[in-house]
Amino acid sequence: MDVTQQERMNMTKQIYDMDQERIEEVAKLVRPRITVAGLGGAGCNVVTWIKSRGMVGGRLLALNTDANHLAICKADRRMLIGENITHGLGCGGYPERGEAALKETFGDVRKELEGASIVFLVAGLGGGTGTGAACALAEELAGKGPLVVGVVTIPFEIERVRMETARNAIKRLQKACNTLVVIDNNKLVKVSGDLPFQQALGVANELVGTFIKDITETISTASLINLDYMDLRTIMEKQGIAAIGAGWGHDSNRVEMAVKNALDGQLLDINDATKAFGVLIHVSGGEDMTLEEVYNAGHLVTRTISPSAKIVWGAKVNPEMEGSAHVFVCLTGVESAFLNQPNQNKKKFKLF
Template sequence: MESFVQDALKYKEKEQLSRQAASGSSEEMDEFGTPKIVVVGCGGGGNNTVNRLYNIGVAGADTIAINTDKIHLDITQADKKILIGKSITRGLGAGGFPEVGRRAAELARGTLEEVLKDANLVFVTAGMGGGTGTGVAPVVAQVAKDQGAIVIGMVTSPFKVERSRMFKAEEGLDELRKAADTVIVLDNNRLLDYVPNLPIDQAFSVMDQLISETVKGITETITQPSLINLDYADVRAIMKGGGLAVMLVGEAKGQDKAKEVVRAALNHPLLDVDTNGATGCLLHITGGTDMSLHEAEQIASSLTYELDSHANVIWGARVKKEYEGKVRCMAIMTGIHSAQIMGPKADSIAVKNSALVEKKIKVAIENTRSNSKSRGSIIDQIL
């Protein structure tokens, strides 16, 4: 038995060397087997996330920034940048009105269809509660889905004190859920507990990093070879029709790293949501050459122990030299039914005020449509 194991290890090393030598592929093969992955940042919050992702680098994905605010778009780094709604906002933003953002996106539908053509997996990121992100994200998601892509929304919710924005965020989330296959919601309120003393721009940067690392993790899980492989079909199986979802991220080192990484993931201060009853889980584990099969399986079993008995669990593992002595796990739990994901409904006054503003916006849009020579933006007409 010992010689059998020794032979297996010897030929494993030989296989690795031969695979590295044969890693190049022919032009004919390049046309197949590689999914087209696109990350779209909508509005200010989404642009910030795409900018972060562009800077940390992600293998196998294109980044697109969409905004109605030209100034913000100009300072955003992305593979492609699209200013929408020029005829109705004059590049000055949506003024916090989702209907303006939605209309701007609808007018740019042809452009959106072109940039999302042939995409297999589309991430749509936005900050819910504002005008552009809240209004544009559902339109982008629907365009991508209509063209056959699996769509994952990754959005943040506003602070509870922002009652009007909370109401808009809830409405925007409802619209996004209808269009996207899976929607992951991150609560900005948790920043108050996690990094209460950081300057506000640095605090939001923490959330940008978390979203970016998750998108990068999912993308490179698909596009990069793994020890226990996950491919696009696996992601599709979990994410298609996944509904509301949460993500878990953990990292640990030391002798008990398998147990500690599970504890870290389940108790992450920014991601602490009840996952009981989840119907699907996509899990990927990264460790050094010292990570054993038993450790990887232990992590997978512990993280998925309390899921629905019929939950679809797909997991994979990758060995990277830089993770020697430590382990990292990332999981997406789908089919979540938790009141923790969004805060309480906005009060009736905020609801009535928002409904009145939306009515004004629709009238302003009609006025702009009927009078193409009008120089005033929709925002001017509302205010």
């Protein structure tokens, strides 16, 4: 039977349509599933910040032992953990209680994290819930599939008694997480101009929240320069500590200015930036930002790191940022000076 030209065209169209559907199907299957789990008061505050701004492409969980605090948090799912141990009253600064609370509720938490390809664990170190639960959850997830990225803060100097708790947690977390992003609240306060305590917490929440939101959205949505899941895995898979710096820039050389500020404003004292294993550069700017500007600015970063370091990029346009740019530079595989400092208050204030 002769096939007419029309029939041939119809067949070609059918095959084309099937290909298109298949692409959509595969895209759905491989789309990274990103979950952000905020643990304890600080972690839940960061999640609340992200939820109130809105985030595309990720799921937000808030986990706490403190029912009153959880009641005022915003998230896609809130979970009261360890009710039998803490009776909804928090952990009072004892990380071992936070750890036990997570373990008590781990079955439910695991269900929430099923199928996740990236899990961000967010906590302010130094208290009980966030510190204990983050360590326990990171250890439960280690090696089970998802890329586990811890994002934690080091206590303010006025909270000296909490330093040793934080230091011990970092040692555990850096072994269990693929990468542990550490932000020193003290450096953050200096960078943002010595603010009062409450305001400094707000700045910390915004910074941590923006970092996670930017990475998640650049991976999950079409961006000026897409950051893909494998890019992130490449620089974050290997265990270790990561430091971030954030910077703003304005007017004609805004991206360059923002990169310089981000490099100068690292939020963790690290021993040697040139030893970084990988670098993530994320740029956001207004609709007037050009690709050329973004790439040129990248050369500034590459000059300061080892030529063998792996570099990954992401850039997104935010129409509200006309005339300005915001940059995150994240150095992975670095050593933190904080871990090597002796704790002067160890004897005087030992808690446990």
